[in-house]
Amino acid sequence: MDQNVVYESFDKMEAFMKDVFIKVGIPAADAAVCAEVLIESDKRGIDSHGVGRFKPIYIDRIKEGIQFPVTNFEVVKDGLATAVVDGHDGMGQVVGKKAMQMAIDKAKKFGMGMVVARNSTHYGIAGYYATMATKAGMIGLTGTNARPSIAPTFGVENMLGTNPLTVGIPSDEDFPFVLDCATSVSQRGKIEHYDRIGKKMPQGWVIDNQGNSETDPAKALDGLTKGTYALAPLGGLGDDTAGYKGYGYATVVEILSAALQQGAFLKALNGLDLSGKKVPYHLGHFFIAIDINAFTELDAFKKTVGDILRELRASRKMPGHDRIYTAGEKEYLAWLDRKDRGVPLNESLKKTVKQLKEEYKLDSYTFNF
Structure with a gap:
């Protein structure tokens, strides 16, 4: 430290x-x-x-002037279990919280609810919205597209956003299962953090337009903005480490964040107009809430989830490692460490x-x- x-x-x-x-x-x-x-x-x-x-x-x-402080949250289309909303380039957190609450409210009535948003902005950690659902006794899913960062497998041009596919599931433990991660090996926020603390990045996070790795975070951030550098998809470069899987999941998030609500996608999210002037990012999000009680009794579900997680953590450890974690556990431990500091x-x-x-x-x- x-x-x-x-x-x-x-x-x-x-x-x-x-x-x-x-x-x-x-x-x-x-x-x-x-x-x-x-x-x-x-x-x-x-x-x-x-x-x-x-x-x-x-x-x-x-x-x-590329993000508006007052959020005009417009419901464009409202179905029984679905809705399309427009954030009009206001605050992404406001759009996200209202949209996920809509999905939760719909799930209470119909078992499932899905809300998609267009013309939004960066909404912070996706896990916040998935956890809204777990607190309501539901499974929560959310994703968002973002400014171009990830190169498709065998490509070097940043095309897809870091596009998290995030899932929150309640359990009988002190914390829910929350898988909140980008579909790239790393993401801009972590590179920004490395830049702030003056730390080199590992090989394989960022590549230039010749496919060579870059480890200087300042150069990487500049190149990502200019479009001369790109992030590797989850799994890494090429087929050997299955980078096509991260590329595929990033594409799924891109489609769900743009096609259902007819929002912007790929290079249209780079925050620049044709003259190079900065403009709003027009991001898209999706939010899904699943009411567990529509399928089974909530406490029984939570115990099964907890049993699965506990068995995973109790399984045989790799030499040199004495602990296995499940998603959401490290974040809970971070809270215990930081809550008084x-x-x-x-x-x-x-x-x-x-x-x-x-x-x-x-x-x-x-x-x-």
């Missing part, structure tokens, strides 16, 4: 982000939602999508927080740096 890292309480950082969001024009109730989603990422130890993305992905984009802030994040505090005259906040 960086010796210069300090910890600030989750409540303080959440309140600070909410107040900055309000300063840039987000209504108070929506600002609370946006801050809640971001701080949840830090609580789970997902440092790539929390406070670290607060300024560059949200505040800066609002100031640039708070959000870790390195030098880069401390500088950002200071800058925002001064810029928006939030003098009532005092930090440990």
Whole structure:
């Protein structure tokens, strides 16, 4: 751990982000939602999508006029168990929370609910929305497309977003099963985190237009933006390590995030118009909620899920390893480790927080740096 890292309480950082969001024009109730989603990422130890993305992905984009602080959440089409909504380039967290709640409400009536969204923006960690469903005693699925990052198998051009396919399933344990990961080997948020802490990336995460690996995160981020670099799909490059599987799943998410709601896709999500001017990203999401009680008794289901997870963790270990994890477990352990300490802030994040505090005259906040 960086010796210069300090910890600030989750409540303080959440309140600070909410107040900055309000300063840039987000209504108070929506600002609370946006801050809640971001701080949840830090609580789970997902440092790539929390406070670290607060300024560059949200505040800066609002100031640039490519994301709108007031979210016009429009229901375009409302069926019994389905709906299509339009976020009109407002806050993705607001769109995401409202859309998943719609899916949950529909599932309560009809057993399943699905809502798709178009013209949205980055909605934070997908696991937040899947966990909304698990808290309601349901299975939750969500995915989103994103600006072009992943090269298709045997290609070098960034075409697909990192496109997470995320599933949350309730269990009888202290935490639900939540599989929340990109369909690329890594994703931009993690590369941004490596750049902030000055750490080289592993070989095979990012390739140039000749298929050569790049390990410098700053160069990778610049090349991804310019379209000269690309992320490898989950599984890696080529067929030998089954990279075509990650490429295939990324394509599934792209289709579900664009075709059902007739939204933008692939290169249309690069945030630039034909003249090279920055424009909104027009992202698409999908949200599915499945009411377990429509199939079986909830407690029995949760016990079966727990039994499966416990048997997996109890299975024989590889030499040199004394523990097997199941999805959602590491995030729960991160919460136990951080709940009394708070959000870790390195030098880069401390500088950002200071800058925002001064810029928006939030003098009532005092930090440990």
